[in-house]
Amino acid sequence: MIKSIVLIGMLISILLSFIFSLDDSKKHLNTSSKDYYISNSLEETGSKNIVTGIYLDYRLFDSLFEAAILLISVSGIIFMSKKDDEVL
Amino acid sequence: MDLIPIYLIFIPILTSITIYIFHNRYINYSIFICQGVLTFLSLWYYTSFDEKVTKTLAFGGWSREIDIVLKNDRLSLLFIIFTIFIWWIILIYCWNKRKYDHRFLFFLSFLQGSFLGLLQTNDLFNLFVFIEIATIISSILILYKKDGYSVRAGLYYLLFNSVGMLCYLIGLIFLYNVMGTLNMDVIGERIVSLRGTNSIRLAYIFMMSAIGVKSAFFPVYNWLPKAHSAAPSSISALLSGLLVKSGLYAFVRLNTMYGIESFSEFFFLLGFFTALSGAIFAISQKDIKQILAFSTISQIGLIVMGLSNLDGNAFYGSIFHILNHAIFKCLLFLGAGLIINTYSKRRVTEIRGVFKTMPLTSIFMIVGVLSITGAPLFNGFISKSIIKYGLNEVPYKIYMFNILNLSTSIALIKLSQIFFGEPHEKKYNYFCENISMSLLAVMCFVLGIFFIPLGQLLHVDLGFINLFTPWAWISYLITLVIAYFIYLFFVHRELPIIKKIRHIHISFGAANSLLVFFLFIMIMWKFIDT
Amino acid sequence: MNPILSFIVVLIGIYGLCTSKNLIKSIICLNIVQTAVILLFLNFANFSGSDIPIIFKNIENPTDPLPQALMITAIVIGASITALSLMLCIKIFHYYGTLNWKELIEREG
Numbered sequence: 001m002i003k004s005i006v007l008i009g010m011l012i013s014i015l016l017s018f019i020f021s022l023d024d025s026k027k028h029l030n031t032s033s034k035d036y037y038i039s040n041s042l043e044e045t046g047s048k049n050i051v052t053g054i055y056l057d058y059r060l061f062d063s064l065f066e067a068a069i070l071l072i073s074v075s076g077i078i079f080m081s082k083k084d085d086e087v088l
Numbered sequence: 089m090d091l092i093p094i095y096l097i098f099i100p101i102l103t104s105i106t107i108y109i110f111h112n113r114y115i116n117y118s119i120f121i122c123q124g125v126l127t128f129l130s131l132w133y134y135t136s137f138d139e140k141v142t143k144t145l146a147f148g149g150w151s152r153e154i155d156i157v158l159k160n161d162r163l164s165l166l167f168i169i170f171t172i173f174i175w176w177i178i179l180i181y182c183w184n185k186r187k188y189d190h191r192f193l194f195f196l197s198f199l200q201g202s203f204l205g206l207l208q209t210n211d212l213f214n215l216f217v218f219i220e221i222a223t224i225i226s227s228i229l230i231l232y233k234k235d236g237y238s239v240r241a242g243l244y245y246l247l248f249n250s251v252g253m254l255c256y257l258i259g260l261i262f263l264y265n266v267m268g269t270l271n272m273d274v275i276g277e278r279i280v281s282l283r284g285t286n287s288i289r290l291a292y293i294f295m296m297s298a299i300g301v302k303s304a305f306f307p308v309y310n311w312l313p314k315a316h317s318a319a320p321s322s323i324s325a326l327l328s329g330l331l332v333k334s335g336l337y338a339f340v341r342l343n344t345m346y347g348i349e350s351f352s353e354f355f356f357l358l359g360f361f362t363a364l365s366g367a368i369f370a371i372s373q374k375d376i377k378q379i380l381a382f383s384t385i386s387q388i389g390l391i392v393m394g395l396s397n398l399d400g401n402a403f404y405g406s407i408f409h410i411l412n413h414a415i416f417k418c419l420l421f422l423g424a425g426l427i428i429n430t431y432s433k434r435r436v437t438e439i440r441g442v443f444k445t446m447p448l449t450s451i452f453m454i455v456g457v458l459s460i461t462g463a464p465l466f467n468g469f470i471s472k473s474i475i476k477y478g479l480n481e482v483p484y485k486i487y488m489f490n491i492l493n494l495s496t497s498i499a500l501i502k503l504s505q506i507f508f509g510e511p512h513e514k515k516y517n518y519f520c521e522n523i524s525m526s527l528l529a530v531m532c533f534v535l536g537i538f539f540i541p542l543g544q545l546l547h548v549d550l551g552f553i554n555l556f557t558p559w560a561w562i563s564y565l566i567t568l569v570i571a572y573f574i575y576l577f578f579v580h581r582e583l584p585i586i587k588k589i590r591h592i593h594i595s596f597g598a599a600n601s602l603l604v605f606f607l608f609i610m611i612m613w614k615f616i617d618t
Numbered sequence: 619m620n621p622i623l624s625f626i627v628v629l630i631g632i633y634g635l636c637t638s639k640n641l642i643k644s645i646i647c648l649n650i651v652q653t654a655v656i657l658l659f660l661n662f663a664n665f666s667g668s669d670i671p672i673i674f675k676n677i678e679n680p681t682d683p684l685p686q687a688l689m690i691t692a693i694v695i696g697a698s699i700t701a702l703s704l705m706l707c708i709k710i711f712h713y714y715g716t717l718n719w720k721e722l723i724e725r726e727g
Contacts, residue, residue, distance in 0.1 A: 007601055007636055010608040011629045017290060017611050018625050021262070025287035030268030030278075033154055034682045042673055044150065050671040050680070054687040061147060061156050065202070065217050066691045068101070069224060072198065073698035075108070076228040077705045079191055213688055220695050224702065231706070236713040240722055243641075243706040250648060250699050251635065257655050257692065258628070261662050261685065270684075593723045596644060600636040 092133045093145050093158045096168065097205040099125060104197035113188050119197055123179065126172050134165055144210070153269040159210040163407070167207050167337060170411055174330055174418060175200050180524040181422055182322040192232065199225045206334055212260055212270045215338065216253065219302065223249045226331055230319040241318035248311045248599060252301025255607070259294030262287060276345045283348055292346055293610045299342065300606060303335025305392065306362040307602040309385050310594045313369075316384065317377035321425020324377065328384045328421055329414040336391060336410060343398055350617045354610070355396035360488055363389025367495030371502060371579055372589040374435045376424050379503050380417070383460070383496065387413050390492060394475045402478025409471035412535065416459040416468065419528040423453040426518055427506070436502065440509030449518065450507055452525040457504055459532045461497045461568070464560045467535035473560075490567075497571035502579060620661040627654035641707050641717040645700060652696040659685040659692075 037050055037058075045053035055063055103122040107115060137143070142161040146152075160168075178196070186192045199222065206218040223246065231242030260270075266287050267275050282288055297308075304312045312332070316324050366385030373379045391413070394406030426449050431439050443450045459466040472493070479485040579586065594602075631654055634647035663682040671680040711717060714725075 003601075004637065007604065007633065010604050011633060013611065014604070014607055015622075015625065015629060017286075017614075019622060021286040021290040022621060024285055025262065025266050028266050028282060028285065028287065030266060031682070032268040033270075033684055034268075036151055036154055037683055038671070038680055048673045050673065050683040051686050051690075054683055055690055058148065058150065058154060059156060059213075059687060062214055062217050062688075062691055065205075065221060066694050068198075068202075069217075069221055069695055069698050072195075072221065072224055072228070073702045075191075075194070076224070076702055079228070080231075080234070080705050080709060213691075217691065217695070220699075224699065227702075234709075236710070239706055239709050239713065243703060243710065246699065246703055246706070247644065247648060251632075251651070254651055254655050258625075258658065261659050264685070265662050595719045595723050597636045597638060597719065600632065604632060604636065 089133075089136065090145060092129055093160060093208050095129055096126060096208075097201055099129075100197045100201035100204070104194045104201070107190050107197065108194040111190055116187060116190060116193060119179065119193055122197065123172070123176055127176075130165075130168055130172055133160075134169065137162070137165065153271055153274045155271070156214055157210040157271060157273075158208045159273070160208055163340070164207045166407075166411070167333075168204060170414060171200070171203060171207070171330060174326070174414060177418065177422075177524045177527060178322050178326050180527075181325075181521050182320075184520050192229075195225055195229055199229070203330070203334065207337065210272050212263070212272060212275075216256060216260070219256075219334070219338070220253060222331060222334065223253070226323075226327060229323045230315050230327075232320055232323065238318045241314040244596065245311045245315040247596065248308075249301060251600065251603065252298045252308070254298075255294050255301075255603075256298035259291045259298070262291035262294070266291075272341065272345045276347070279346065283346075288346070289348065289614050290611075292348055292351070293607065293614065295342060296339075296351075297603065297607050297610065299335055299339050301603065303332055303339060304362070304385055304388055305606075306358050306365060306389075307606045308599065309362070309366070310599050310602075312385060313378055313381040316381040317375060321421060321428070324381075324425070325418040325421035328381065329418040332384065332388065333410050333414065336388070336395070339392075340395065340398075343395075347398075351610075351613070352396045352398075354613050356393055356485075359389045359392030359394075359396065360492075361389070362386075362392065363492045364495070367492065367499060369589065370499035371495070372586045374437055374590070376427070376434055376436050376439070376503065376506070377421070379436065379499060380420055380424060383499055384413075384417060386492070386496060386499075387417075387460070390472075390475070393489075394478065400478050402475050405471050405474030405476075405478055408474060412459070412467040412471050412532075415528055415531050415535070416456045419452060419456040419525060419532070420460070422521065422525055422528075423449055423456065426521055430514060430516055431512060436506055439506045441511045443507045444509075444511035445515060446518075448522050449525065452522075452529045454504075454507070455529045455532055457500050459536070461500055461564075462493060463564055465533070465536050467532050467539075469560070469564075470536060470539045493567055494571055494574075497567055498575050498579065501568075501571055501575045620664070621658060624654055624657040624661050628658065630654075639719055641710070641719060641722075644719070645703050645707070648703075649696070649700055652692070656689045656692060656696075659689050 037054065041050045041053045041058075042048065045057040047053045047057075099122055103119060106118065142159055144160075145158045147156045147158075149155075175196075182192075202218055202221040202225070206215065206222060209215055209218060227242045227246040227249075230245060231238045263275070264270060266282065266285075267278055269275060269278075279288065301308045316328050319327060363386045366382050366389060370379050370382035370386060373382060387409070391406045391409050394402040394409065397403065426446065427439060427442060428434055430446065433439055442453075455466070459468040462468045462472045476486065476489055479489060628651055631647050631651035634650065635644060638644050638647055663685040665681070668679050668681045669677045671683040671686075707717065710722065714722060716722065
């Protein structure tokens with residue numbers, strides 16, 4: 001009982017500090033990336049959907065390794081499910 | 089020549105996919121070709137570096153603030169060369185057993201490619217993706233033996249590290265909201281005027297708690313002993329030597345980017361508690377791999393004590409200690425693997441007579457034990473003296489340091505009782521394994537004597553360390569004698585409190601509560617400091 | 619207001635992770651935290667009176683497209699971690715016959 005009260009107390013204090021910092025961050029917003037993407041993405045990537053342009057052209061390196069994560073996790077699941085392999 | 093960073097990432101990945109597609113035993117030898125090409129490319133790239141220059145490779149030639157950039161400076165290049173060296177050692181060690189196991193070589197080589205990518209990236213979200221790949225692959229490699237203990241340890245490791253990286257994402261969106269970009273160099277320039285504000289400090293707290301989970305700081309290190317003692321021996325050596333240091337590398341990079349100075353005292357105290365609790369748990373364990381895993385936590389605490397202020401002698405001493413610790417911890421884990429294989433027992437109190445059964449292996453392990461306790465002529469002494477010299481301003485810090493050295497010696501004396509006694513009847517022939525261990529022992533010895541050229545690599549003047557003063561030898565012998573007496577009177581007699589410490593188990597829910605507690609004390613420190 | 623609500627869902631998920639005694643419940647709470655973090659990212663990008671970030675003729679105030687692209691990657695990473703950990707749950711149930719955290723951690727070796 002005491003443990004859950006202490007835990008809820010700590011979580012509420014994290015929430016309060018989040019609310020303070022959120023109010024503080026509204027004074028210092030910086031939107032330079034957003035303006036660059038909106039004004040230049042049609043000429044540089046050729047797609048009208050800006051999110052697709054970012055995911056497949058500006059940040060292709062991330063998307064490549066996300067596909068690698070899919071490869072790794074599927075091969076890990078196949079490896080785990082084999083029963084008659086003698087692994088030393 | 090300019091594209092070498094991309095080759096370093098993609099050559100291991102393509103080799104691993106080739107090995108996985110053809111289930112052929114002759115194609116498995118192509119991993120050696122891949123390692124040789126990587127060694128040649130990294131050494132060639134090193135020779136093209138001038139004094140204190142950083143080379144960047146931008147992926148598209150777009151504007152600097154939205155592009156993914158790979159950056160190499162001297163620190164990352166040192167880590168890259170060490171990574172390729174340790175991967176050679178692990179490959180030679182486990183070649184006998186895993187010649188025909190294409191899945192193991194697939195995962196091992198893929199991990200190398202993604203680790204080399206982690207060391208070079210300059211973009212915050214790219215760092216997150218690379219850390220997640222390393223987490224998933226190493227959790228699959230931990231549970232490679234597929235028995236109950238390994239699967240439990242692997243699952244605990246995977247879940248807990250995923251929770252940690254989610255805290256990293258929360259800090260990332262805060263930082264992006266205020267900074268407007270995700271490039272680490274551009275953030276480092278723009279953050280100078282905003283360092284004291286609440287929002288930057290909260291983003292720092294969330295990111296540092298994620299780095300704390302990844303590199304085993306004080307409240308959140310419970311995944312490490314389970315994972316490192318359940319894994320196969322070569323993977324244990326790899327994890328303890330190198331992959332835990334990826335968290336410390338990210339710690340250095342993020343602290344250089346943020347530049348917040350009010351948390352350096354906090355990390356010094358945190359490092360001390362990590363080291364002390366790791367040593368106390370190490371003294372109470374009986375399993376040989378658990379002693380080594382807890383002593384890893386203790387040495388990481390020592391490294392964080394040096395890394396907490398970002399400049400000066402203690403910082404460079406900690407960077408050297410990261411590399412030295414990789415070498416001798418790999419050596420100890422590989423030796424422990426051979427001992428467990430010969431004796432088929434894991435407890436230190438039951439294994440006897442290693443020196444007469446396997447003389448070559450035990451000589452290498454004695455070299456490892458002498459290095460980790462800081463004997464002169466070996467490399468542990470060099471890095472510990474640099475850290476001690478860097479902490480020289482405040483006297484209570486020197487006392488803390490000496491207590492930690494003493495506790496490390498007690499734990500390693502408990503380990504070294506396996507060398508005495510009668511020989512065992514079974515003897516195996518370990519040719520490849522002894523070759524790899526001999527390479528590591530030679531590196532221990534060489535780095536302990538020729539340390540001045542290594543200092544010139546990082547532009548640090550190391551001429552103040554004198555090997556042959558009698559005070560160095562005498563203080564080491566005094567530490568050993570005091571540690572032996574404490575061991576004889578308290579630890580060897582198996583007091584009941586030691587048994588209670590050994591049986592402390594922290595469940596998954598309690599570990600997550602400790603993560604929340606870690607966030608809470610950092611927020612409290614932020615409020616006390618303003 | 620909206621980022622605060624998604625952060626409350628994150629904290630509810632973390633509370634669930636701290637106090638769940640079953641293995642499957644822990645994995646579901648991990649999924650809740652992952653989904654809530656994705657919601658937090660999207661809430662920081664959005665503001666009232668904004669349009670979709672697609673270039674048509676009369677779009678005035680598009681939202682920020684970068685967090686939305688990053689979250690496509692994060693959704694895939696979360697799904698593959700959930701898949702791998704559920705496979706390991708099946709293996710643990712084959713070996714031990716129980717899915718209780720307390721009984722699994724207390725066993726030695």
